[in-house]
Amino acid sequence: MVTSIASDPATTIDSLSHTADELTIRWADEQTSHLSALWLRDHCQMPASRNPNNGQRLLNITDIPLTLSIATATRVGNDRLTVVFEPGGYASTYDTCWIRGNCYTLNNAYDDRSAKHKRLWKKNDLASDLPTVAYPQFAHDLDDETRALRYVAEYGFCVLTDVPCNSRQVLNIIAHFGHPRITNYGDIFEVKTVVDPNNLAYSNLGLGCHTDNPYRNPIPTVQLLHCLSNSTHGGDSILVDGFRAATVLREESPTHFQLLVGNWVSFRFSDDTADLRSRGPMIEVDDLSNIIAVRFNNRSISSIQLPHERMAAYYEAYRHFAEILEREDLKVTFKLEPGHLLLFDNTRVLHARTAFSSDGKRHLQGAYADLDSLYSRLLVLERSKVGV
Numbered sequence: 001m002v003t004s005i006a007s008d009p010a011t012t013i014d015s016l017s018h019t020a021d022e023l024t025i026r027w028a029d030e031q032t033s034h035l036s037a038l039w040l041r042d043h044c045q046m047p048a049s050r051n052p053n054n055g056q057r058l059l060n061i062t063d064i065p066l067t068l069s070i071a072t073a074t075r076v077g078n079d080r081l082t083v084v085f086e087p088g089g090y091a092s093t094y095d096t097c098w099i100r101g102n103c104y105t106l107n108n109a110y111d112d113r114s115a116k117h118k119r120l121w122k123k124n125d126l127a128s129d130l131p132t133v134a135y136p137q138f139a140h141d142l143d144d145e146t147r148a149l150r151y152v153a154e155y156g157f158c159v160l161t162d163v164p165c166n167s168r169q170v171l172n173i174i175a176h177f178g179h180p181r182i183t184n185y186g187d188i189f190e191v192k193t194v195v196d197p198n199n200l201a202y203s204n205l206g207l208g209c210h211t212d213n214p215y216r217n218p219i220p221t222v223q224l225l226h227c228l229s230n231s232t233h234g235g236d237s238i239l240v241d242g243f244r245a246a247t248v249l250r251e252e253s254p255t256h257f258q259l260l261v262g263n264w265v266s267f268r269f270s271d272d273t274a275d276l277r278s279r280g281p282m283i284e285v286d287d288l289s290n291i292i293a294v295r296f297n298n299r300s301i302s303s304i305q306l307p308h309e310r311m312a313a314y315y316e317a318y319r320h321f322a323e324i325l326e327r328e329d330l331k332v333t334f335k336l337e338p339g340h341l342l343l344f345d346n347t348r349v350l351h352a353r354t355a356f357s358s359d360g361k362r363h364l365q366g367a368y369a370d371l372d373s374l375y376s377r378l379l380v381l382e383r384s385k386v387g388v
């Protein structure tokens, strides 16, 4: 008895046609792929073009003449097709699954960072239910580690509870997903009241919503704050979803939004041993106009240099964004207790704190790390779970 396996209509070719410049595939699910000859040659998956072990491309773009054309295109069995190119007669065979999964007329470019793929939030969305994972579970159960990192990817932050109140413990958290970003502050930094601080973060003043270190390039993209003690009055933590705030700005005034996207400003941190300077937009978008980062730090914004005729409009936009960031309905407020650790995306989530009394003790240890290793760890954990 012959058993037939039903093929997936999405990867089954219904018809194939071509011109010199373009291959057209009509799929059995009635979708159509249009693929340029140059793209097809550049994306050849054969061992002559790709290292079979690591998949990395072996040919250079300058190896492909712009006069390249498709001579023939032929189905091979049910799941492959062969394209012959001229000049030269090079033949490349592709799996239909690969073509369908990578076809640029049917798939969007990979994107796991932009606001389009996030759960944007405001106060009422999270007020009574912060994304939280207990550290003992995070440390010993890969599903719980995955959940915590997924919270950071989707909400921009996660609170770990029951973290041992040991000095430098914050580095043990980073070791799960990456490496610390060592800066002029060291591998960790202390956030506690000091006399004559070089940074207002080390005073007991309240701090407005900000992202950290916009004066660096690259900016540290992950921040961790581990609470070792907090017996003061006040000193509550405040978080704002910068992607949400930027989305609100775009809705209320596309002109203001565009002013903050299109004009770069300078940031600076300077003390006896460091002088860090960088420029960037307060709101950064990708090539598809999706929001991908916010930079906002009133303390470290430096001399704003813009064309004079644009300055008044820029200030209007800057002030509008600052006013949105201070809206109560966007702020999630909570008290970090000893043993709590805040892990957050410094390209998206702004943090602030209320002023606190000089009696009692408030001591946080912080560290920076990077999103690329966090996302990589998350993808590897999720990939191993689904077995791909």
Ligand SMILES: [Fe+2]
Binding pocket: 201, 210, 211, 212, 351
């Ligand atoms: Fe900060």
